Amino acid sequence: xxxxxxxxxxxxxxxxxxxxxxxELNISEFTLSxxxxxxxxxxxxxxxxxxxxxxxxxxEPLRGAIRLExxxxxxxxxxxxxxxxxxxxxxxxxLYDFTVExxxxxxxxxHTKGFGSLDHSDLDAVRYSLEIxxxxxxxxxxxxxxxxxxxKRAFLASVLAQQPKxxxxxxxxxxxxxxxxxxxxxLLRILAKKGMGVAVVxxxxxxxxxxxxxxxxxxEGRCIATGPPKHVLTGETMHLVYGKDILMGQxxxxxxxxxxxxxxxxxxx
Amino acid sequence: xxxxxxxxxxxxxxxxxxxxPWIGPESIDVAKVLHFIQGDIxxxxxxxxxxxxxxxxxxxxxxxxxxxxxxxxxxxxxxxLVEPFTLGMSGGSALGAFLTISIPSLWVVWGPLSSVQIxxxxxxxxxxxxxxxxxxxxxxxAVHTLLLAGVTxxxxxxxxxxxxTYLSNPxxxxxxxxxxxxxxxxxxxxxxxxxxxxxxxxxxxxFFHANxxxxxxxxxxIALGHGVAVKNVKRNVFIGGGxxxxxxxxxxxxxxxxxxxxxxxxxxxxxxDQRLVLPCSFLLGGAALAACDSIARxxxxxxxxxxxxxxxxxxxxxxxxxxxxxYRI
Numbered sequence: 001x002x003x004x005x006x007x008x009x010x011x012x013x014x015x016x017x018x019x020x021x022x023x024e025l026n027i028s029e030f031t032l033s034x035x036x037x038x039x040x041x042x043x044x045x046x047x048x049x050x051x052x053x054x055x056x057x058x059x060e061p062l063r064g065a066i067r068l069e070x071x072x073x074x075x076x077x078x079x080x081x082x083x084x085x086x087x088x089x090x091x092x093x094x095l096y097d098f099t100v101e102x103x104x105x106x107x108x109x110x111h112t113k114g115f116g117s118l119d120h121s122d123l124d125a126v127r128y129s130l131e132i133x134x135x136x137x138x139x140x141x142x143x144x145x146x147x148x149x150x151x152k153r154a155f156l157a158s159v160l161a162q163q164p165k166x167x168x169x170x171x172x173x174x175x176x177x178x179x180x181x182x183x184x185x186x187l188l189r190i191l192a193k194k195g196m197g198v199a200v201v202x203x204x205x206x207x208x209x210x211x212x213x214x215x216x217x218x219x220e221g222r223c224i225a226t227g228p229p230k231h232v233l234t235g236e237t238m239h240l241v242y243g244k245d246i247l248m249g250q251x252x253x254x255x256x257x258x259x260x261x262x263x264x265x266x267x268x269x
Numbered sequence: 270x271x272x273x274x275x276x277x278x279x280x281x282x283x284x285x286x287x288x289x290p291w292i293g294p295e296s297i298d299v300a301k302v303l304h305f306i307q308g309d310i311x312x313x314x315x316x317x318x319x320x321x322x323x324x325x326x327x328x329x330x331x332x333x334x335x336x337x338x339x340x341x342x343x344x345x346x347x348x349x350l351v352e353p354f355t356l357g358m359s360g361g362s363a364l365g366a367f368l369t370i371s372i373p374s375l376w377v378v379w380g381p382l383s384s385v386q387i388x389x390x391x392x393x394x395x396x397x398x399x400x401x402x403x404x405x406x407x408x409x410x411a412v413h414t415l416l417l418a419g420v421t422x423x424x425x426x427x428x429x430x431x432x433x434t435y436l437s438n439p440x441x442x443x444x445x446x447x448x449x450x451x452x453x454x455x456x457x458x459x460x461x462x463x464x465x466x467x468x469x470x471x472x473x474x475x476f477f478h479a480n481x482x483x484x485x486x487x488x489x490x491i492a493l494g495h496g497v498a499v500k501n502v503k504r505n506v507f508i509g510g511g512x513x514x515x516x517x518x519x520x521x522x523x524x525x526x527x528x529x530x531x532x533x534x535x536x537x538x539x540x541x542d543q544r545l546v547l548p549c550s551f552l553l554g555g556a557a558l559a560a561c562d563s564i565a566r567x568x569x570x571x572x573x574x575x576x577x578x579x580x581x582x583x584x585x586x587x588x589x590x591x592x593x594x595x596y597r598i
Contacts (some may be wrong), residue, residue: 056493058490058494078496079498082496087493087494088494089490089491092491094487095344096541097541098486103487106491106495109480109495115544116480159494162496
């Protein structure tokens with residue numbers, strides 16, 4: 001987990017405010033390196049998704065610099081960006097009921113020429129993505145016949161078929177049950193081991209703590225702590241952000257911190 | 270699979286193209302038509318080659334174009350009820366046409382184009398430019414603004430048309446009403462050729478973006494992630510659809526339903542892969558309009574019904590059938 005990676009995407013002095021709102025995002029630095037999993041955590045409205053959308057070039061910030069492999073993101077066309085970076089948004093409301101395979105094949109867009117016809121290497125990538133996400137048995141299912149978690153995995157497969165160097169994932173496990181959540185985060189570790197850089201926005205602090213190399217803790221549009229999980233998830237920070245209703249512990253298999261809810265509001269000595 | 274589907278639609282298209290020129294109030298002798306090409310001037314050949322064939326060609330192009338624009342716009346606006354005329358281009362076109370019909374001093378002729386066509390084209394082009402400038406944003410087109418602006422401009426044009434109707438003499442009103450019914454009856458090769466400089470670039474832009482529209486249908490953010498230049502695609506589809514609609518409506522008037530019903534029928538029959546839906550909508554739309562026009566010129570022979578009446582009367586019930594059937598639009 002500790003091999004040094006190369007910085008692939010770098011954001012500096014990002015400032016954004018949506019028109020008609022006084023909420024602000026202020027991030028002085030955000031970097032994502034190859035071979036690393038970065039967990040972005042924080043309470044609702046802390047700017048996790050907004051930061052990810054800015055990094056993906058989907059949302060243009062009012063101020064700030066975004067560099068993808070030492071090139072200004074705004075100078076790159078979408079095809080070039082897509083060959084380096086995969087982005088999975090939180091919600092996908094498709095107009096038509098595509099099948100899982102359709103969706104995964106569409107992930108090859110940046111590698112194909114001419115109306116999305118796929119050659120052998122494309123089909124290999126599609127097959128690999130379907131297998132690694134355990135979606136190959138559901139490949140013919142239309143999106144409307146999938147559970148929330150299966151949908152998430154279908155779209156993840158689509159992004160993986162893109163074969164990017166970095167992955168930006170917005171709440172990829174929010175609808176998954178625990179088995180697939182574990183599978184999913186293990187998969188992220190495997191991808192990182194193979195050289196990918198992964199940034200994952202999640203509500204699940206425990207999964208982020210157990211499976212990330214680094215964490216970024218956002219509160220109200222600012223980064224209040226960043227670094228290895230045990231430095232970010234201190235009792236002090238957690239109580240500051242989430243109040244006194246949580247207990248801190250340590251995972252039995254590692255030195256990683258985890259959190260539990262308290263049952264009683266007042267602690268009796 | 271895909272090739273087969275397109276071939277099937279092409280066969281329908283070709284069948285209509287080959288059969289409809291023979292259908293009409295006057296019966297045509299095959300031998301005379303063939304002699305006509307070899308230089309033997311006769312009335313049968315004259316009707317066939319100089320009236321029926323260009324008319325069928327226009328029907329095929331106009332119907333195909335409208336259906337293609339409808340199919341693309343329904344994805345662009347993520348709205349199943351959008352058709353080529355939703356954006357108010359027919360309103361602008363109608364206003365232009367009515368202006369020159371009711372104000373004789375505006376009468377001009379340019380090449381093969383009549384005054385009505387020139388003004389109709391100007392009206393729809395003005396609408397297109399106005400809507401585009403209203404909805405243009407640095408981060409791309411505001412699709413909802415586009416739709417609302419289009420519908421509003423449509424309403425403004427209707428108001429202006431009512432005002433003109435109130436002020437005009439009855440002859441002009443009858444002429445205008447005939448134009449509004451849509452028709453592909455007054456047509457020669459010159460008009461057909463005059464359509465091309467706008468129509469073919471428009472059609473080309475739409476076909477070119479068929480695969481990109483699949484990604485946009487899935488989700489604009491996913492499309493961006495996949496590498497689709499969403500902003501450019503949306504602008505090109507809008508402009509391509511606008512050019513096509515303007516060219517068609519200026520020549521044939523607002524022919525309803527083709528742009529709405531044909532794409533939905535194609536999606537029902539052949540799925541929603543835009544790489545199939547767009548070409549198949551073009552082929553089926555062309556066949557449908559040319560076939561409706563054959564009905565229009567025979568059913569009340571020797572008088573002709575405006576083709577807009579046939580498409581609405583045949584198309585309306587078909588669309589209601591689509592709505593109530595289990596198919597999800």
